Amino acid sequence: MVTIAEPGTKAASRFRYILDRRETLGAIFVAPAILYVLLLVGGPFLLAVYYSISAYTIYDPSWRFVGLVNFAQVIQNPVFLKTLGNTFLFTFGSQLLGLILGKFGAFLLMRPFAGRKIVRALIILPWAVPIALAAVAWEWMFDSLYSVINWSMIALGIIDRSDAPNWLGNPHLAMLCVIIVNAWRFFPFAIVIFLAGITSIPQDIIDAATVDGAGFWRRNYQIVLPLILPIVAVGLIFGIVFTFTDLSIVYLLTNGGPINATSVLAFQGFQVGIVSGDVSHGAAISLFMLPVLLVVVIIVLRFIRRREV
Amino acid sequence: MATVSASNIVKRFDEVLAVNGISLAIPDGEFVVLLGPSGCGKTTFLRIICGLERQTSGDLVIDGNIVNDVPPRARGVAMMFQSYGLYPHYTVRNNIAFPLRTQRVSGTEIEKKVKWASRLLGIEFLLDRRPRQLSGGERQRVALARALVREPTALLLDEPLSNLDAKLRASARQEIKQFQRRVGVTTIYVTHDQVEAMALGDRIAVVDHGRIRQIGTPTEIYDEPADRFVATFVGAPPMNLLTHNGACLGFRPENFLPREMMRDGAVTEFWFRVDRYEYLGSERIAYGTIEGFDSTQFITAKLPARIAEESVRPGERHLFAVHRQDLRYFDHDGKRTRGH
Numbered sequence: 001m002v003t004i005a006e007p008g009t010k011a012a013s014r015f016r017y018i019l020d021r022r023e024t025l026g027a028i029f030v031a032p033a034i035l036y037v038l039l040l041v042g043g044p045f046l047l048a049v050y051y052s053i054s055a056y057t058i059y060d061p062s063w064r065f066v067g068l069v070n071f072a073q074v075i076q077n078p079v080f081l082k083t084l085g086n087t088f089l090f091t092f093g094s095q096l097l098g099l100i101l102g103k104f105g106a107f108l109l110m111r112p113f114a115g116r117k118i119v120r121a122l123i124i125l126p127w128a129v130p131i132a133l134a135a136v137a138w139e140w141m142f143d144s145l146y147s148v149i150n151w152s153m154i155a156l157g158i159i160d161r162s163d164a165p166n167w168l169g170n171p172h173l174a175m176l177c178v179i180i181v182n183a184w185r186f187f188p189f190a191i192v193i194f195l196a197g198i199t200s201i202p203q204d205i206i207d208a209a210t211v212d213g214a215g216f217w218r219r220n221y222q223i224v225l226p227l228i229l230p231i232v233a234v235g236l237i238f239g240i241v242f243t244f245t246d247l248s249i250v251y252l253l254t255n256g257g258p259i260n261a262t263s264v265l266a267f268q269g270f271q272v273g274i275v276s277g278d279v280s281h282g283a284a285i286s287l288f289m290l291p292v293l294l295v296v297v298i299i300v301l302r303f304i305r306r307r308e309v
Numbered sequence: 310m311a312t313v314s315a316s317n318i319v320k321r322f323d324e325v326l327a328v329n330g331i332s333l334a335i336p337d338g339e340f341v342v343l344l345g346p347s348g349c350g351k352t353t354f355l356r357i358i359c360g361l362e363r364q365t366s367g368d369l370v371i372d373g374n375i376v377n378d379v380p381p382r383a384r385g386v387a388m389m390f391q392s393y394g395l396y397p398h399y400t401v402r403n404n405i406a407f408p409l410r411t412q413r414v415s416g417t418e419i420e421k422k423v424k425w426a427s428r429l430l431g432i433e434f435l436l437d438r439r440p441r442q443l444s445g446g447e448r449q450r451v452a453l454a455r456a457l458v459r460e461p462t463a464l465l466l467d468e469p470l471s472n473l474d475a476k477l478r479a480s481a482r483q484e485i486k487q488f489q490r491r492v493g494v495t496t497i498y499v500t501h502d503q504v505e506a507m508a509l510g511d512r513i514a515v516v517d518h519g520r521i522r523q524i525g526t527p528t529e530i531y532d533e534p535a536d537r538f539v540a541t542f543v544g545a546p547p548m549n550l551l552t553h554n555g556a557c558l559g560f561r562p563e564n565f566l567p568r569e570m571m572r573d574g575a576v577t578e579f580w581f582r583v584d585r586y587e588y589l590g591s592e593r594i595a596y597g598t599i600e601g602f603d604s605t606q607f608i609t610a611k612l613p614a615r616i617a618e619e620s621v622r623p624g625e626r627h628l629f630a631v632h633r634q635d636l637r638y639f640d641h642d643g644k645r646t647r648g649h
Contacts, residue, residue, distance in 0.1 A: 202392060202394070204391065204393070204394035205394045205396060205397075207361050207388075207394060208388070208390055208393075208395075208396075208455075209394075209396070209407070210360075210361060210381045210382070211359050211360070211361065211381050211382075211386065211387065212382075212407050212408040212411055212455070213382035213383075213408055213411030213412055214382065214407070214411045215382060215411075218411060222407075223396060226398045227397065227398055
C-alpha cells in the first residue's frame with residue numbers, strides 16, 4: 001500500500017450538511033403536523049376524557065373525579081339511546097345513499113359527452129358550498145308551506161295539496177331529509193373516489209374481461225368493484241368518521257327535532273355539554289363515538305390489508 | 310377454430326385514420342403476424358377483430374358469419390394483451406376459469422378444462438397463486454391458458470412477448486409456435502419486432518399507416534419486398550437503398566460482399582469505403598459509403614466475422630459486389646419494379 005500524504009485536510013463542520021440527512025430533514029418536516037395533532041387533537045381529547053369522568057359543569061367547575069357515573073347516567077337516558085340509534089341510521093343511511101349516487105355519477109362521468117367538464121365541475125358544488133348556505137336552501141325546499149318539492153309534485157299531479165308531506169315536521173320524513181342532505185353533500189366525494197378507483201384499473205384488464213365474455217354487470221361486480229374496493233373503503237372510512245361526528249346538518253336543518261327524531265350523538269353532546277353547560281355529560285356522550293368509530297376503522301383497515309396481500 | 314376474414318376495414322378516430330382499408334383472409338389454423346411500427350394501426354385492427362372497437366366501415370367475417378354488430382362476448386375469440394390483463398384479485402385458477410364462468414359452463418367442466426389448459430402450459434403448480442406472485446414468463450403462460458381454455462375461434466395476441474427479457478423472449482417465442490401448431494388455433498399475432506414476425510408467422514402482413522403494405526410468407530417478405538417500406542422495415546440492418554435519378558436500387562447487407570469473395574455468376578460491382586465496424590460476434594457490420602453515390606447515404610455490409618478486419622480497412626476503398634439476382638429495384642414511388 002502506498003500512502004499519500006493528504007495536504008492539509010480540513011474536517012467539514014459537523015452541522016454543515018445536517019439538512020441533507022434524511023432523518024433530520026424528515027423530522028423537521030413532520031414536526032408541525034405532529035405538533036398540530038398533539039396540541040389541537042390530543043390535548044382536547046385528553047381533556048374530554050377527563051371531563052367525562054369528572055363532575056365538571058360550567059356552573060360548578062370542579063374537577064372532582066366521579067368515575068364512570070356520567071356514562072352510566074347517559075346510558076340510562078332514553079333520549080340518548082334514541083340518539084345512538086339515530087346516529088347509526090343517519091351515518092350508514094347517508095353513506096349508502098352517497099355511495100350509490102357516487103358510483104352512478106362516476107360511471108356517467110367516465111363516458112365522454114358534450115359538456116362533461118362543466119358537469120364535472122358542477123357536481124363538485126355540494127361538497128364545496130358552505131354547509132350553512134346549503135342547509136338554508138334545503139330548509140326552503142323542505143318547508144311546510146313553500147316547499148318546492150311539494151309544489152312540483154302537486155303541479156305534476158302526483159300528490160294532492162291536502163296530503164302534501166310535512167318534510168321536517170314528520171319524525172320519519174325528517175330523518176329521511178337529513179340523510180338525503182348528507183348524502184347530497186357526500187356524493188361528490190364518493191364520485192371522486194370512484195373515479196380515482198376506476199381510472200386506476202389498467203384498461204387491459206377491463207378489455208380482457210370484455211373479450212373473455214363478461215357483460216356490463218359481470219365486469220362491474222366481478223372485476224371493477226373488487227379492484228376498487230380498497231380505495232372505496234378508505235373513502236368510506238372518511239365518510240363514516242365525518243358523518244358520525246358531524247352535527248351541522250342536523251343543527252341547521254331540524255335542530256334535532258321533531259321530538260329528538262333526528263338528534264345525533266355529536267348534536268346531543270353539543271346540546272348537553274355546551275348549550276346546557278353540563279360539560280361532563282356532554283363529554284361522556286361525545287366519547288361514546290370513540291369505541292364505535294375505532295371498531296369501524298379497524299374492521300375496514302383489516303379488510304383492506306387482507307385484500308392487498 | 311375458424312377462418313377469419315376482413316374486407317376493407319376502416320377505422321377513423323375523429324381526424325385520425327387508424328386503419329385505412331385492411332383486407333385480409335386467414336384460413337383455419339393459420340398463424341398470421343401483423344408487423345408494423347408503433348402507431349401503424351395493427352393493434353386497432355386486432356381490437357376490431359375481437360370487438361373492442363367498432364370499425365367505421367368494412368365487414369368482418371369469423372367462421373362464416375358477419376360479426377360487425379356482434380359484441381365481443383359472442384364472438385368466441387380470445388385475446389392476450391400486451392400487459393396480459395390478468396385479474397389481480399383472482400388466483401391463477403380463477404383467472405383461467407373466468408372465460409368459462411361467463412359462458413355458464415358447469416363447475417365440473419370448468420375444473421376439467423382449467424386442468425387441461427394449465428397442464429398444456431405447464432402451470433399446474435401455480436393454480437393457487439395470485440398474478441402478483443408470478444414472474445413475467447409465468448404470467449404470460451397464465452394469460453395464454455386463459456385465452457385458450459374455452460377453445461376460441463381465433464386467438465389474438467397483442468405483442469405478448471414485449472414484457473419479457475431478451476432471453477426469455479426467445480424461448481417463449483419457440484413455445485408459442487410449438488403450442489400453436491399443437492392446438493391448431495387460427496392465430497393473429499401483432500408485433501413490431503421483425504425477428505418475432507419472421508420466426509413465428511406462417512404469413513406476415515406488413516402494416517404501415519393503417520394499410521397492409523405486403524402480405525406473404527417470411528421468405529417472400531424478406532426476399533421479395535413489395536416496396537421500399539417493407540424492404541427497409543424487415544431485416545437488421547435493413548436493406549441498403551441507393552437512390553439514382555429518383556429510382557432506387559436495393560440489396561441486403563449480407564449480399565454485399567468484397568468482390569474477391571464472390572466466385573461466379575453475374576455481379577454488379579461498387580467501390581465501398583468503410584467508415585467503421587461493429588463487431589457482433591458471429592458477424593461484423595461495416596458502415597460506409599459507395600463511391601459515385603450520395604455520400605450521406607450510409608450503406609451497410611454484413612461480413613462473416615472470420616473475414617479479418619485488415620482485409621477491408623476502415624478509411625480505404627475496396628471493391629465490393631452484389632449478385633445480380635440479389636438486386637431489387639424500386640420506382641420513384643417506392644414500388645417494386647422489374648429492374649433494368
